[in-house]
Amino acid sequence: MISVEEATDRLLALVGPVEIEDVSLRAAAGRILAHPVTARHDQPPFAASSMDGYAIGTEAANIGDAFRVIGESAAGHPFKGKITARSAVRIFTGAMVPPGTVRVLIQEDVARVGDRIVVAAEPGGSVNVRAAGGDFRAGMEFDPKRSLGSRDVAMLAAMGHDMLPVRSRPNVAILMTGDELRPPGEPLGPGEITASNGYGLAAMFDAAGAETHLLPIARDTSESLRMALELATGADLIVTIGGASVGDHDLIAGAASHAGLDLAFHKVAMRPGKPLLAGRLHDAAFVGLPGNPVSAMVCGVIFILPMLRAMLTLPPQVPTRRVPLATSLASNGPRQHYMRGRMTHGLCTPFEKQDSSLLHILQEADVLAIRPPNDSPHRKGDEIEVVPLPR
Ligand SMILES: Nc1nc2c(c(=O)[nH]1)N[C@H]1C(S)=C(S)[C@@H](COP(=O)(O)OP(=O)(O)OC[C@H]3O[C@@H](n4cnc5c(N)ncnc54)[C@H](O)[C@@H]3O)O[C@H]1N2
């Protein structure tokens, strides 16, 4: 059996960057820029007043000084003339300051009588003018190298972009397999269970930037699996769930191989997730996940999310951090164990129950505590590496 590190390397070797497409700014949140974009103009494009008041053409303004008001500059309606030393222009926040402006007096500091203003209070030190390009300059490069968030979108809008080159969403096909599986909401006959993993994984992959399709549940027959794999044609990544182990009805490895799978590996020294298999199936990467609900979801976090990040040209590494343990732990066996745990006040408590069928434990967990193969026992307070679980 290969190690988690070796499996990760082989999985990442199965994928490459997805195509580039143009999307509208409104559809850009959550997407990844395919290349840097540049600001189309200075921001602000002109020197602008930051306050409502009067633009004047001199730095010196002492109590009692008078200025003649020669016009008005409002946002979107610039004053057409020029300011001289003893004149003033009524101005509003965001309006272009007229040529010759040295500062803006806020209206609270002046008294207006007819077409004259008189400085009535000591103006503060601020000139109340925002320089052209004071936020950013035309030509400035923007490349956040992460999925675009609301602040990035605001920035791109201000930079003058209505369409953006982004990485396509990796097209993922998920195939749940098993005669016992019924879709959620359907009544259960004898021996049947509700299919769950595919839904959780689809939500996980879509949140990571994929476009995931859930194929109809396949039965445990070679014919059903063959037909189902055909339905996955066109996907960048095919993920099957279940039937990956060694039982008489675990047919995925055989069916995928029959369909043309170029196998990269089968079985990883990890817990949960041991029966994982992967390879290339025609034009797609192929990953066969174990059926146990926790195994499938943990493998999604540890293996598929990095593959999706690589396809989106993001750094693929699984994020980890070191935290102290709130409890002691017995030694670990030969497989790398991803223990479901919970963080409280900065300390990690792995759950008592770690069976890979227990979805309610996974749902309550917020980290996976990593126990390397044959890890020695730990005392309370020892530091351990954890993977934060995505919501
Ligand atoms: N003799 C051995 N038996 C098993 C081994 C082994 O090494 N030797 N490995 C065990 C491990 S570890 C795992 S993990 C499981 C995984 O096996 P499969 O990938 O073949 O999964 P299934 O047998 O199809 O299903 C396991 C379990 O999960 C349920 N399941 C399947 N799909 C779904 C779904 N979409 N949603 C919810 N639950 C699902 C299924 O009903 C089973 O209960 O094999 C061990 N056995």
Ligand code: MOO
């Ligand atoms: O590897 Mo299995 O996923 O422990 O239950």
